[in-house]
Amino acid sequence: LGVDTGKIALTIYELLLGMETDINKAIVHTKINKLDLIPSAVRLAGAEVEMVATPGRETCLREMLQDITAQYEYLIVDCPTSFGLLALNALVACDEVMVPAQTxxxxxxxxxxxxxxxxxxxxxxxxxxxxTGLIPTLCDRRMKLTKSMVEKMESIYGRNLVRPRIRLDAKLAEAPSKGKPIQLYAPKSNGAYDYIVLADDIRMM
Known part of the structure; x- marks a missing residue:
């Protein structure tokens, strides 16, 4: 999104560790209309160890987000795939979970x-x-495994829970290094199209 986190002093790390209590000070306005973010940083990797002795450590994120809930239509929390204290904070703070799943x-x-x-x-x-959704990612329609895994997800969780799939696309891997979302980096790519379809699907829920 074109945000240089190396030049930003205030991130989600400082908020979770209580070094800053005003979440509004950490909000960064991006170049994309109506899209703000609270940046992360490499130092967040050590937060789980540092938060161990924090009272109410499972609810830190929820309490912070309550201060800005009324300002936004959606609050999207991106969290680690491994299950630890950071992921736990995200799950405690949110009402809905969407799980990206490689096939x-x-x-x-x-x-x-x-x-x-x-x-x-x-x-x-x-x-x-x-x-509220499983999102099949890195889908290669040429591979039988992709089809069988999507079918397995549907059989276990139901077709209504499996959201539109995201195809394998090199442009999706390139976009973050250019500091742009896929719709600006490669608007005609399969990845850009698939994420637009996914966004429309989520809005219709």
Whole structure:
């Protein structure tokens, strides 16, 4: 998105660790109309260890986001694929979960694990939490594995839960290094088209 995080002093790391309490100070306005973000940084990798002794550490993100909920139509939280304290904060803070899933056997197994974790969080920390979509990614229609994995996702979770798939596209891998979203970097690419279809699908939910 063209934001140089190396030049930004205030990120989600400082907010989670309590070094800054005003979340509005961390909001960065991007070049894209109506799209703001709170940047991350490499130092966030150590946050889980540093937050261990923090009281209410599972709800830090939820409490921060409550201050800006009324300002936005959507709040999207991107979190690590591994399950730890950062991912737990995201799941406690959000009402809905969308899970990007590569079309191979390990991803399906990971989704099943995540489902169990979400049930636990739903019961103990966030009763509003629900899974509203699985997003098949890196889909190569030439491979039988892609088709079989999408079919397996649909059989386990239902067709209504499996969102439009994202095809394998080198342009998607290139776009972040150029500091642009795929729609600006390669607007005619398969990746750009697929994400527009996905966005329309989410808006219609």
């Amino acid at each position: 191979h056997h390990l991803s399906v197994a990971a989704i099943e694990q995540l489902s169990d974790i979400i049930v636990m969080i739903n019961q103990k920390l966030n009763p509003k939490l629900r899974v």
